Amino acid sequence: MLDGFEPGGRGIEALKQRLAQIRAEKPELDPEMLAEVVRAVLTTISDELTAKEAALLQEVEELARTIVVAKTEIAALRVDDITDHDIPFATDELDAIVDHTAQATHAILASCETLDEVAGTISGEPSVKLQDATTRIYEACSFQDITGQRITKIVTTLKTIEGKIAHIIATFGQDMTHQGQRGERPKGAEDDLLNGPQLPEHAMDQSDIDKLLASFE
């Protein structure tokens, strides 16, 4: 049933108040007669609805309820946190993995190049063994390229999810992003840990730490 026609609903309450007002203003009116008129009007409205229209009305009501429930559930997911914090944080972390592994790989390659130079200055079995070893290291270092490509795919997927969430927010309205209450985020095991490893742009390096500690002395 529609909200306004529910027993005790706002519509009925307003109608009761209006009837009481009319009774007060025109005490000569028969309350029973007035009630009869109202009942007749309501019955007429009900009779006007065909079975199909009534079913349609019920469907619309059901749809409205589903939308309200969906909005509430999505608000509870804290969608603004997902798009403003969680996904950007995850993509930054993944980018940092690519950068750090690239740096480490270049350091390994530089050492291998030095070993290759040494191999060139000696002869015989030791030289061959040394070069075989560096070849294996070069081959293994190609993991960085493969890892980078895989991570790039994950970042693309996360950005697609971010876009879809933004579309949901746009569809349901911005107001829903504020329905989830701040501070409700469930506390996880990681909350008790330090926040490292930090992203380079947010991190202090050892010299910064040393300076900070020195400032207390």
Add this chain to the structure above:
Amino acid sequence: MAVDKSMNVLIVDDYKTMLRIIRNLLKQIEFNNVEEATDGAEALQKLRGGNFGLVISDWNMAPMTGLQLLQEVRADNRLKSTPFIMITAESKAENVVAAKAAGVSNYIVKPFNAETLKDKIEKVLSHA
């Protein structure tokens, strides 16, 4: 047929790590004249301005992919017979077919080892 290892080789990859790895592996098999390009446009510029006996290119690059670079090379009268090896992490049959249709000389799937690289280079250059 003996392979001329003094030829200029152009390696193309947008990952500097891979360029360094391939350059070192080529050096180990005595290809010392190696130039690098980090995208298709730079590669084409170097190819048109130089004299290269072999191109080894990654497929997965932007904005010009390795496949597009290959098509440009094959469409260029002066460059069209340059041996071209494609290296890629994509091992789908349709990619290999597309590369073959575009005129690729050989195809290496990542991750690869030095032996595979050497073997493919020898095969390509012996048919050149």
